[in-house]
Amino acid sequence: MSEHIYKKIELVGSSKISIEDAVQNAIAKASETVRNLRWFEVMETRGYIEDGGVAYWQVTVKVGFTLEE
Amino acid sequence: MSEHIYKKIELVGSSKISIEDAVQNAIAKASETVRNLRWFEVMETRGYIEDGGVAYWQVTVKVGFTLEE
Amino acid sequence: MSEHIYKKIELVGSSKISIEDAVQNAIAKASETVRNLRWFEVMETRGYIEDGGVAYWQVTVKVGFTLEE
Amino acid sequence: MSEHIYKKIELVGSSKISIEDAVQNAIAKASETVRNLRWFEVMETRGYIEDGGVAYWQVTVKVGFTLEE
Amino acid sequence: MSEHIYKKIELVGSSKISIEDAVQNAIAKASETVRNLRWFEVMETRGYIEDGGVAYWQVTVKVGFTLEE
Amino acid sequence: MSEHIYKKIELVGSSKISIEDAVQNAIAKASETVRNLRWFEVMETRGYIEDGGVAYWQVTVKVGFTLEE
Amino acid sequence: MSEHIYKKIELVGSSKISIEDAVQNAIAKASETVRNLRWFEVMETRGYIEDGGVAYWQVTVKVGFTLEE
Amino acid sequence: MSEHIYKKIELVGSSKISIEDAVQNAIAKASETVRNLRWFEVMETRGYIEDGGVAYWQVTVKVGFTLEE
Amino acid sequence: MSEHIYKKIELVGSSKISIEDAVQNAIAKASETVRNLRWFEVMETRGYIEDGGVAYWQVTVKVGFTLEE
């Protein structure tokens, strides 16, 4: 049934490896406490620099989940 | 007194009927667990299509409520 | 002739009924004092909440009208 | 299977009745020539004014559909 | 270690005094219930008017905090 | 009663002192000729520089007021 | 003296010739009734098409002027 | 009759001469294959540089046309 | 010669692997039916979640191609 209500929360995931891994880390963390995660939207991609290279990626995502009946 | 602090949460309401009904559904759901809902802002209006017509409306709203003293 | 000059004013209409009715109310009010209203653009849709439901819709519109020769 | 490719087209639907009806008209027209319409996103809501009231609503939507294999 | 995951919440702080004070009020309120607040971003500055002057400032901020391991 | 219609006008206030003072100056000026000012929204903050410092602040605000019945 | 207060109004100028001419037309019209016009900002450039070519340009500008002391 | 449905397509026109000419080139090209072109909206103005001057202008436009009954 | 006219279409590519792969899938699909693809612009990155991880990435791209003489 499609008449669900969803909530969206905003998270910032970090990773030394890639943008995708930063998103995965944020979602993995959220799934520890929130059930029914459904989708995400990348809002912003940033990162920190050390020694002339990317030290880690920092990706802001909105994550949507179903509010349970 | 006007020096309240408010929190805004982001919800997605769905309805087969109308944009207004999708907003109402999101607010009704939020009011089950949050007190002191005050206002909402429509962020995005989308929907799904079946058989060449709108199957349901999906409206993203930010909902503001007073943080209690 | 198409080389008209138009002015746009920004109004906020309210309604207990619907988004469309809030727009209509803003335009009806503007038409009391401005002639030659031609078009409108919805800028923002918000509203106030009472008792867990929408108390009224509040829609910001820009309304364009012809400046008379 | 979720690895579909979708195309989005931009349409403007009109209606004398409501925002929802303008969206429906755009989708109904698109479904005459495009199969597999899946979702829409409302981009812009405008309209024309006659005699101090809304003459018709004009809603810009992006409509997404599956590109067939 | 930098691979933290952060959550961002959206608050509206009010003050009769200044924009900065409205932000401080929002952060002080949040720190009553959330630990590890790290940064904020000002999203919107508004306010209410009484007797031809600013009655109070109302500032929307996003506040980021570390999700604990 | 909440079914008011509001108009929003756009002003730029200036001040040598602060952002808040520039907003206050714009509102004070508007209140000389417009009754029923209700709220403002800060749209843009700029300023001019002289001798390596801020000479004055220039803040664009939208100011909303009730259209009288 | 720089602590002026300015008002900005939004106009749409039209021209068969060019974008610049459409802006000039809007400003010329405004100067018939408003004194102390100071600057403009181009917000949007559109136009109408006839016979496979531009029939006329339509440029939305915000025009700022000094509110007199 | 105003209850038409329109489609908008996005084109990039180029010209060595001017912004207006780049728009005209895009519209002239579109009119070779699409009937009932009605309006355009300038989305983006860019260009390429050679020998310290503008080599050509490149203007992105959305072009709207009536979908035939 | 640089006075080409380009058309831009909007596609959504999906991939279980990465953002880059989702873009590649959209472009590969487009190249089956459109010649002269030249460039793309990433508009939006989203995705779906299953079992606490990214199930697949969904990237919206605009793809530009030369309209043939």
Place this chain on the structure above:
Amino acid sequence: MSEHIYKKIELVGSSKISIEDAVQNAIAKASETVRNLRWFEVMETRGYIEDGGVAYWQVTVKVGFTLEE
């Protein structure tokens, strides 16, 4: 070879004549001190008004150039 690195700088060009001439003036000035200018993007078009007409156009452009190996 396409794996160049580019830098973008932001300039404001002025002209009494036209938008295009203001862009040309900004690029001509930049080319006095920067080599390898490649492209520009128009960010904002404004201007100043004197005696009821445009006194000069002021166009903000981002200009991109190759960082030399």
Place this chain on the structure above:
Amino acid sequence: MSEHIYKKIELVGSSKISIEDAVQNAIAKASETVRNLRWFEVMETRGYIEDGGVAYWQVTVKVGFTLEE
């Protein structure tokens, strides 16, 4: 004479005191090495939090200056 060419640079100023002071610090720093600073535009206001209060304000400004003849 108004046909100057300006350059805009983007700075982030910090202050423990206020938004205005963060802007002043950025401008004071710029004026050590750049002559003819003319105006600034506030792009973003953020800050860091310590012990439940604002530790310092961080304001991103674009600063414009005349390129010398």
Place this chain on the structure above:
Amino acid sequence: MSEHIYKKIELVGSSKISIEDAVQNAIAKASETVRNLRWFEVMETRGYIEDGGVAYWQVTVKVGFTLEE
């Protein structure tokens, strides 16, 4: 100490491999001439297409660095 002043510059990095590699290339290039690079923000992701696939990725980043005391 946190009351640093930062400057942000805008670069476009290219890579045949990935978005992350394009960002790394831009930062590596900047670090040849600028000390104290601290963070970056991805502004835009684009790319060029050859033979129905991505020929190279082109990522616009803003890079922030501390202005030395």
